[in-house]
Amino acid sequence: MKVERVELRVVELPLVEPFETSFGREEVRPCILIKAQGDGLTGWGECVAGAGPWYSYETIETAWHVLKDFLIPLALGKAWDHPEEVSREWERVRGHPMAKAGLEAALWDLWARSRGISLKEALGGVKERVESGISLGIQPSVDDLLRKVERALEQGYRRIKVKIKPGWDVEVVKALRERFGEIPLMVDANAAYTLDDRPTLQALDAFGLMMIEQPFRYDDLVDHARLQRQLRTPVCLDESVKSPEDARQALKLGSCRIINIKPGRVGGPSAARAIHDLCVREGVPVWCGGMLETGIGRTHNVALASLPGFTLPNDLSASRRYYRQDLVEPPFELHDDGTLSVPSGPGLGVEVVEERVERATVRREVFP
Ligand code: NPQ
Ligand code: MG
Numbered sequence: 001m002k003v004e005r006v007e008l009r010v011v012e013l014p015l016v017e018p019f020e021t022s023f024g025r026e027e028v029r030p031c032i033l034i035k036a037q038g039d040g041l042t043g044w045g046e047c048v049a050g051a052g053p054w055y056s057y058e059t060i061e062t063a064w065h066v067l068k069d070f071l072i073p074l075a076l077g078k079a080w081d082h083p084e085e086v087s088r089e090w091e092r093v094r095g096h097p098m099a100k101a102g103l104e105a106a107l108w109d110l111w112a113r114s115r116g117i118s119l120k121e122a123l124g125g126v127k128e129r130v131e132s133g134i135s136l137g138i139q140p141s142v143d144d145l146l147r148k149v150e151r152a153l154e155q156g157y158r159r160i161k162v163k164i165k166p167g168w169d170v171e172v173v174k175a176l177r178e179r180f181g182e183i184p185l186m187v188d189a190n191a192a193y194t195l196d197d198r199p200t201l202q203a204l205d206a207f208g209l210m211m212i213e214q215p216f217r218y219d220d221l222v223d224h225a226r227l228q229r230q231l232r233t234p235v236c237l238d239e240s241v242k243s244p245e246d247a248r249q250a251l252k253l254g255s256c257r258i259i260n261i262k263p264g265r266v267g268g269p270s271a272a273r274a275i276h277d278l279c280v281r282e283g284v285p286v287w288c289g290g291m292l293e294t295g296i297g298r299t300h301n302v303a304l305a306s307l308p309g310f311t312l313p314n315d316l317s318a319s320r321r322y323y324r325q326d327l328v329e330p331p332f333e334l335h336d337d338g339t340l341s342v343p344s345g346p347g348l349g350v351e352v353v354e355e356r357v358e359r360a361t362v363r364r365e366v367f368p
Pocket of ligand 1: 019021026048049050051055135188190238289290291292315
C-alpha cells in the first residue's frame with residue numbers, strides 16, 4: 001500500500017443538545033476528518049481533539065499542525081503492508097496521540113478495504129453487536145436528569161453514566177437510586193476532584209456504582225492508586241491513560257480496576273488494541289469511551305468494541321443521540337436489546353456521505 005494523497009478538513013456539526021461536563025459546555029462539535037487515498041482506495045479517520053485544551057492539551061489547531069508538518073509527511077509516498085508500520089514511524093513524535101489516532105484510523109480503513117475485510121475483522125473483533133450505554137451531561141436540575149435517565153432506560157440503553165462535579169454528585173446519585181433502584185449506573189468526574197474530596201468519594205462508594213471514572217487529575221496515577229485502595233467501587237481511568245505504557249503503569253500501581261479505552265485518546269487503533277490485549281492478560285475489564293464522534297469516529301469505535309475484552313457497556317450511543325444528521329449512512333440505531341450492530345462491509349462498512357461532509361466543512365487542505 002502507498003498513501004498518495006491526504007485531505008484534512010475541519011467540520012462542525014451542531015449537537016442536538018448541549019453537552020456539559022466538569023470542564024465545560026459544548027454546543028457545536030468541531031473535529032478534524034482525515035481522508036487518505038492510495039492504490040485507488042479511500043480511508044477515513046477522525047481526530048477527536050476539541051476546540052480548546054479542556055479534556056486534553058490537544059486542540060484542533062495543535063492536531064492540524066502536527067498532522068500537516070510531521071505525521072502526514074512521514075506517511076506520504078512510503079510503501080507499507082500494515083498500518084502499524086506507518087504509525088511506528090511516528091513514535092519519534094512525542095505526545096499528540098489524538099493527531100496520530102485520526103491519521104492511523106484512516107490507514108486502518110484503507111488497509112481493511114484493500115484486503116476486502118471489515119475493520120472488525122482487521123482488528124480481530126468477534127462481536128456482531130456491541131453493548132450501548134449512554135453518557136448524560138450535567139443538567140440544569142436533578143428533575144431534568146431524572147427525565148433524561150427515564151427516557152434513556154425506555155430507549156433500551158444498557159447502562160447510565162452521569163457526569164459529576166463538586167456540588168453535583170452525592171445528592172444526584174442518591175436521587176437516581178431512589179427513583180430507579182439498582183440500574184447499571186456509573187459516574188464520570190472528568191478530573192474534578194482531589195484527595196481532599198475523599199469524604200465525597202467515600203459517600204459515593206455506598207451506592208453500588210459500576211465504577212467511578214477519572215475522579216482525579218487528568219495525568220494522575222498515584223493518587224488514584226491510593227483512592228482505589230480505599231474504595232470498594234472500581235476506579236476507571238479515562239484521561240490519565242494516553243498510551244499503552246500509561247495503561248501498564250496504571251495496572252502495576254493499582255490506579256484502577258477498569259480502563260475506558262478510546263482509540264482517539266490513546267494514539268489510534270493499534271494502541272487501543274494493545275491496551276485491550278494487556279487488560280485481557282491481566283483480567284481487567286475494558287469498555288470503549290466516546291468523544292462525541294461523528295459517524296466516522298463512531299464506526300471505528302464500534303469496530304474496536306467488538307474485540308472480546310470489551311465486556312462492559314460502551315459510550316457508543318445511537319447517532320441521533322448527538323447529531324440530527326450523521327455523516328454516514330446508515331446511521332447507528334439502537335436495537336431493542338440496547339446494542340448497536342457492528343458493520344460487516346469492507347473497511348468502515350458504512351457510506352461516508354461526502355456532500356454532508358462538504359456542507360459541514362469550515363477548513364480544508366490537501367497534501368501533497
Ligand atoms: C468522557 N465523553 O468520557 C468524554 C468527555 C468529553 C461521551 O462522556 C469536545 C471535546 C467535547 C472533548 C465532550 C463522554 C467533549 C469532549 C465530552 C470530551 O469523559
Ligand atoms: Mg470520561
